[in-house]
Amino acid sequence: MEFKNDIGYRKETLKKLLYNIQKSEDLIVKALYDDFKKPEFEAVVTETNYVISELKDTIKNLNSWAKPKRVFPSLLNFPSSDYIYKEPYGNVLVIAPWNYPFQLALCPLISAVAAGNRVVLKPSELTPHTSSIITKIIEKTFHISHVEVFEGGVEVSNKLLAQRWDYIFFTGSAPVGKIVAKAAAENLTPVTLELGGKNPCVIDETANLKLAAKRIVWGKFINAGQTCIAPDYVLIQKNMKVNFITFLMEEIVKAYGKKIDKSPDFARIVNTKNWVRLDQMIEKEKVIFGGDTNADKLYISPTLIEEPSLDSAVMKEEIFGPILPILIYETEADIHNVISKYEKPLAFYIFSENKSFAKKLIANYSFGGGCINDTVVHFSNKRLPFGGVGHSGIGAYHGKLSFDIFSHHKAIVKKANWLDLPMRYAPYKDKLASIKRILDWL
């Protein structure tokens, strides 16, 4: 149980993890390629390097994050010194998805270990190469009583969920999030649920259209659109649509060339089930760009869909693939009609030079987080909380916040004995007026 109370031990194991990840970086990148042809650049930037940076940051800050934090005492308790102690929850279960299978398994694990917990990780069964290398790295790094990996699918997940945990951290879809929340409720186990949603991308008439197109193409088609915070659909001011579509097409070709299936920079769909789901979303007569598919190669090209009906398959659920519907609006009521049709999204993007328009949208809609004039990049700032709201999730993490969510915050008042004010003790006769005066003054 050294990991519970010994910060030095936690740090040593995290350093060992860092060493083992750095030593295996090429193998991790290869595993990600073998799983769904994740391009090397994306694998390094969004997975291995991201995790390495998280590890370095955690190791560097662990002492200060873990030590009891002194807070300003309340005069009511005078004389006292007051503290928040960070206590490990105990046994933590981390369930990870497949789309960033290394990063989304390792980052919560790192923070849970840093906070002094025992961790069980269930990586995704849909990315077996990555899950296998994760297991090898963890086995090489940690004692089995400290961190353990259970590979497998729904059955394994359900067996783990049937156990009693002190904290569950789940990343995945909203329907499975509900299953996790129900299982956690059995034992009143606290949860973080990192889920998804239909992320709008609103573009008004003041936007820099060319730059917007470039940043949307990047955020939408990185990882072949299989990103929880990818723009799900564009909602653009009617008069801007034609120009914007031209820019989008130019940017897609610039990024991936004319033969996108030959591009080394464009990933594949993770499996046949998801490929079929996405293929069925493509309404041929609405396609204005792309729409090329190959079931054997699990390939779907970047596809633009013009003004689909809100009842069509592509507008019914989170897309989670390289298909971008472009809808138009004329009034703010039109915007509202579309956005309010869906649950609170994980991300929200606004492209506009009009500050009050952007401010209004941020104030009017509830969502996890987002950007003005960019997509996805809010994820990269460790000082920003990352998480959803409503159906897009419960709780948030990243940076110090990740350490905090895996710790119970224990409040301690350390009372001095040199003074003991009589005010609070019975008999209360004649004391109420003075207590009220003090409370009013505070």
Ligand code: NAD
């Ligand atoms: P998923 O919910 O199908 O699976 C996630 C994990 O849950 C996997 O480990 C899987 O084995 C397990 N699981 C699946 N079905 C289960 C069941 N019935 N009972 C118990 N466990 C089960 O999600 P996914 O397909 O791996 O990932 C895609 C979803 O995840 C998208 O909705 C996406 O938006 C979301 N996501 C969210 C974030 C975030 O940070 N908020 C990040 C990545 C993905």
